[in-house]
Amino acid sequence: MGHRPSSGPPRRRALATIASGAAVAASGCVGRIRTMSGWESRSQVTLTIKAAPADEDPYALRVGRRIAEWLRTAGIDAQVSPVSEQELFRQVLLNREFDLFVAQTPARFEQPDSLYSLLHSRFVETPGWQNPFGYSDLDANDHLETQRRTTGREREDALERLQYVIARTQPFTVVAFPDDIRAARADRFDGWRSADLRSPTGYLSLERTTGRGGEGSPRTTATESDSEVDDSSASTLRLAVTDRRGTSNLNPLAVEFRRSGVLTGLLYDSLGYVADDGTTEPWLAASWSFDGDEPPVARVELRSGATWHDGEPLTADDVAFTYDLLADTSIGPVDGDGSDGGAGGDEDSDGDGGSDADADDGEGIPDDEEVPSPRFQGRISLVDEVRAVDDRRIEIRFVECPPDIAVRALTVPVLPEHVWSDRTTPASLAGIEIGSVTDALVTNNIPPVGSGPLRFVRNSPRESLTLERFDDHFLVDADRATLPEGVDGPPAFDRLSVRVVGSGVSAVGVVTDGDADVTGTAVGADTVPRIGRSDGTDLIVDGRTPPYVVGYNALSAPLSNPQFRHTLARLIDRTALLDDVFDGYARPAVTPLANTEWVPDELRWDGADPVTPFLGRDGEVDAEHAMEAFKTAGYSYDEGRLVRTD
Amino acid sequence: MSLLDVVLEVAVVVGVLHLASVLVFVGPDRLRPSTAARAVRSTVRAAGTPLVALAAVLAANGVVRRIGVELSWVVGVNVTGAIYAIEGTFVAAVQSYATPAATAYFGFVYVFGYVYLLTFPAIAYALREHPGELRTLLIAYGFNYGIGLVCYVLFVAYGPRNLMPELVDSLLFESWPRSQLLTSQVNENTNVFPSLHTSLAATVAILTWRGDSLSRWRPVAAALAASIVVSTMYLGIHWATDVVAGVALAAVSVVAAERIEARRDRSVGGGADSLDDGDGRDCPDDRDPRDGRMPE
Known part of the structure; x- marks a missing residue:
C-alpha cells in the first residue's frame, strides 16, 4: 500500500526509517536468537528401565524397581516399564528402543569368546544379542580380537585387560548369577540334581525312576488320572513352563522367541555340544580333526545314518547350507554339489530358481546386503568357508583363531536344506515386503523338521507343545563312549509335553499337585518354601546359569558417555539386590566371566565391587555422594534434579 | 486335568449358590419343571437377539483375545507407568x-462370587419371565465386553502384582495356585485396564438397583459387587485406576443398554412384557424416576 504515488516523499522516508529500524531491531533479535541458540535449555535426565513382568521373570522387574529407586535418589527421573519378554527382546535386540533393560543373558559366558559378539563394535548394527548395547570401545575391540587370535599367557592378558575395560566403561552391569530353582518330582523320573535343565543334554540325561512303564511302582493320584489318557503317558515327561513362546514359534533363528533354546536344542542337532567343563565335544559329528593349518581348518565327519524327522537323509550339504544360511539368510539355494557354497561367496545369490520371489528379485533386499541370523552371529563370525567334501565329510575353514575357540562355531543347529532353502526370500506381510528381513528369520517354523532326539508332534499356541522321541536318532544305538557324560542312550521318556501356566507359583503348584514332573522354566526364590513343604516334590537348585545384567543403550545420550554409565553402575547395590530380590539365591559378580578361570583376582566379588563400588550403604544411595560423582562427571543439578542440555 | 477340576469346582459351587438363591429370591413355585421350562423358553425367546449378540461378542472376544495381545503390543500404548504415576502404591496399602x-x-x-453375580440375575429374570430386564442385562454385558476388548487392544497394562511384586502379593494365585489355570484361560495379564470384574459386577448392581424385580436380592448384589470391586485390588490383580475405569464403563454400558431397550419398547409399543407378580411394588419410588424418563 505504501507504493501509491499519492503518499509523497516525506511519508516514504518515514516508512523507510521505520522499516530500517524494524530491520535493525529484527536483525538484533535474530542475532540474539542465533547467539542464544547455542545455549539450549536443560532438562532432567529421564531414563526408562524395561524389564519382563513378575509372571514371566521372577527377578527382573524387582531389580529394575530397586534400581529406579536408587537413580531417583540421585536426581534422575527413572521409570520402570514392564514389557513381556518377547516384546522386550524385540524392542531391545531388534529395534534398540530402550534406555536401560534388566534381563538374563542367553549365554553363560563359560567361553570367554562369547564376549566377542556381545561387545565388539563391528556388531553395532547387527540385530540380536550382537552388541545390543551399541557399545564401542577401541581398546575393548583390540582385546576381543587378541583373545580370539592368541593362546596361553597372551590370551590371558587380553582377557584380563578386557574385563577391566568392561568393568570401567560398563556397557552393561553384571548384577548376579542367579540360582536356577526348580520343583521336580522324583516319582517318575530321576537324575534332576545333576541335570542342567537349561541345556538339551540335561533332559536327555534324566532316567526313569522305576521299571519301564511299570504298573507296580508307587504312584500318585496324578499319574492315575494320567493313565486314563493313554498307556504311553506313563513315560511322558511333563513340563510346566511360564514361557509360552515355545508353543507358538520353534524357529531356532528367532531371537525374540528364544530364552535358553532348550526346546529347539532338542529338536535340532548341532555338530558339537558344550560340555560342562566348557569344551566342545562331537555330537552330530562322529569326530573332527584340525591338522595344524593356519588359519585352522576342521575336517568333520558326520555320524552315519543321520536322518531328518521327515525321513530325508542328513548330508554334508545340509551342514554347508546351514553355515551359509546363518551367515546370510538371504542366500539363494546353494548348488547341489555344495562345492561353491562359501559363507562369503554369495555372488550366486540371485535365485537359481525354485523360490517364489524370483519375480521381485533385487527389490526387497539388495544383492550386496547380508541378512545374518540374529542368533549365532558370534559363532558364525569364526567361520570363513564351509565345503561339503562328500556325503558325510565337511571341511570348515575358520578365520584366524586357535582351534579350541574355532570349535565354538560347531555348536550351531544344523538345518535341513530342503526346508530352509525356500526361506531365503524377503519376508512379506500380505504381499508387502518389509525391510531387510528374510522368511528364515520370521517363520514360526511349525512344524519344525530337525534331526534332534525329539520330534514335533503338535502344538496349541500359547498353551501347550508335545514332542516325541525320534527313534532314528543316533542316540538309540550310539556307542556310549561317544556320548556326553550322563547321557546313556535315547531319552528316558517317549514324549515330552510342555504346558504353559500363568506364573512361577502356578508352575510349582502344578508340579506339587502331580500334574507335571518339573517346572520347565526356573522359578523365583519366593516359591522355595512352597516346594519344600510339598511331599514328593524336590527342590532343585543349580548354579550353572547366565547372569542378570542391566544393559545400557550406549547410542543415546547421556548413556553414550562411559563416565555416566560408570557412575550409574555405582548406584546399584548388588548386596541389597542379593538379599531383597534374590533371597540369597544368587552370586553377585563384577565381570561376566566371573564363573570362569579367566577372571583376575582383583575383579572377583568380595562383598563390594572393586571398580564401581556402591555410592551408599545398606541399600540406600547416599544422595550427596551420588550428586558429587555426577558433578565430577560433568553434569549439574538443578534443585536436586540431575540435568543436562537437550 | 486340573483346569477341568477347577472349572468343575466353580460349576458345582455356583450351581449350589444358584439353587439356594432361586429358592430364596425367586420362590420355589417358580422351580416346578413345567412352569420353569415354559418361563425360560418364552423369556429366552423374547431376549433372543441380545443373547445372540452377546454370544457373538464373547466369541469375538475369544478370537480377538488371541491376536489382540500381539496387536496390542503393536498399536497399543503401555500405560502401566502412567497408572503407577497416578496412584502409586495404593494397592499395596489395601493389601x-x-x-x-x-x-x-x-x-x-x-x-465364585463373580460368576454367581453375573449369572444369577439372568436366571432369575428368565424364571420370572422378565424378558425386558434380561435383554437390558445382556445388552449391557455386551457393551462391557465390547468396549473392554477395544481398551485391551489400545492399552497395554500390567497389574500391580506384576509391576511391584515386592510390595503387592499375588494373593489369589499364591493361596490357590490352580485358580491361575482358570484366570489365564479367561484373560491375559496385560489386560487389566479397565477391570471387567469391576465393570460387570457394577453393571449387575446398578441394573438390579434400578430394576423393578429382584428387590430383595438388591442388597446381596450390592454387597457382592462391592466385595468383588475390593477383591480386584486386594488380590493385587487390578489398579484402583482400573476399578474407576471399570465403574465408568459399567455406567456407560447401562445407559446405552437402557437407551436401546427404551427405543425398542417405543417401537414395539410400550414395555408391557413384564409379567411380574409383585416384587416391583416393593419399591415404587425406584420405579417413578425411570418411568418418567423413559418416554423422553
Missing part, C-alpha cells in the same frame, strides 16, 4: 490389611 480370612473371602468372591 497391608490382609489377613488369611480376608484373603479366603476375597479369593472366593473373585472367582
